[in-house]
Amino acid sequence: DGGITQSPKYLFRKEGQNVTLSCEQNLNHDAMYWYRQDPGQGLRLIYYSQIVNDFQKGDIAEGYSVSREKKESFPLTVTSAQKNPTAFYLCASREDRNNSPLHFGNGTRLTVT
Amino acid sequence: AQRVTQPEKLLSVFKGAPVELKCNYSYSGSPELFWYVQYSRQRLQLLLRHISRESIKGFTADLNKGETSFHLKKPFAQEEDSAMYYCALSGGYGGSQGNLIFGKGTKLSVKP
Numbered sequence: 001d002g003g004i005t006q007s008p009k010y011l012f013r014k015e016g017q018n019v020t021l022s023c024e025q026n027l028n029h030d031a032m033y034w035y036r037q038d039p040g041q042g043l044r045l046i047y048y049s050q051i052v053n054d055f056q057k058g059d060i061a062e063g064y065s066v067s068r069e070k071k072e073s074f075p076l077t078v079t080s081a082q083k084n085p086t087a088f089y090l091c092a093s094r095e096d097r098n099n100s101p102l103h104f105g106n107g108t109r110l111t112v113t
Numbered sequence: 114a115q116r117v118t119q120p121e122k123l124l125s126v127f128k129g130a131p132v133e134l135k136c137n138y139s140y141s142g143s144p145e146l147f148w149y150v151q152y153s154r155q156r157l158q159l160l161l162r163h164i165s166r167e168s169i170k171g172f173t174a175d176l177n178k179g180e181t182s183f184h185l186k187k188p189f190a191q192e193e194d195s196a197m198y199y200c201a202l203s204g205g206y207g208g209s210q211g212n213l214i215f216g217k218g219t220k221l222s223v224k225p
Contacts, residue, residue: 033212035215040217041217042119042199042216043199045212045213048212090157101147101159101162102159102213103159104156104158105156106156107156
């Protein structure tokens with residue numbers, strides 16, 4: 001079953017701790033993305049990667065970090081520097097061609113207390 | 114700057130009524146427009162894109178470059194259409210132009 005897998009579904013952390021969200025895809029897509037979804041805010045781009053070993057900051061990258069060591073994997077680390085980390089995080093991937101749509105994972109809900 | 118505006122946070126209609134979810138965009142080049150839908154407890158998924166000019170689940174959307182709009186329409190709403198709808202814009206593939214810019218979303222509620 002091809003697709004994007006995000007884990008875990010729910011994540012709880014104490015303030016001041018870093019936490020890493022997993023995103024794996026077996027669609028052979030080159031590009032991968034991390035979005036944050038907040039009520040009334042829509043989806044905001046955190047980081048994206050169009051090729052292995054390369055990634056770019058999105059609109060709200062502060063307090064986040066990523067890596068892209070493998071084509072299939074694009075983990076997101078929410079650091080203690082992120083001032084408002086509690087949110088729903090969505091990972092997506094896309095084919096390397098024009099007009100290609102994004103394919104999304106099921107998301108990870110992170111709660112930091 | 115690229116921007117997508119969905120003016121309605123919530124749209125409530127009765128079953129069988131026509132529905133129109135508004136989307137306006139700001140982009141200087143030739144945009145690619147998409148509508149994504151998120152049903153309760155399901156992942157965000159593509160509903161349709163302007164380049165395909167197709168009807169999906171009875172929904173259509175026409176790109177109006179003069180009005181910079183890409184409104185989503187359905188003549189007869191069904192209860193199963195209740196979901197969160199996002200309009201998105203892309204400047205194509207490649208570099209930051211390929212990234213999708215999303216509107217803030219409209220929650221559609223179809224009442225029986």
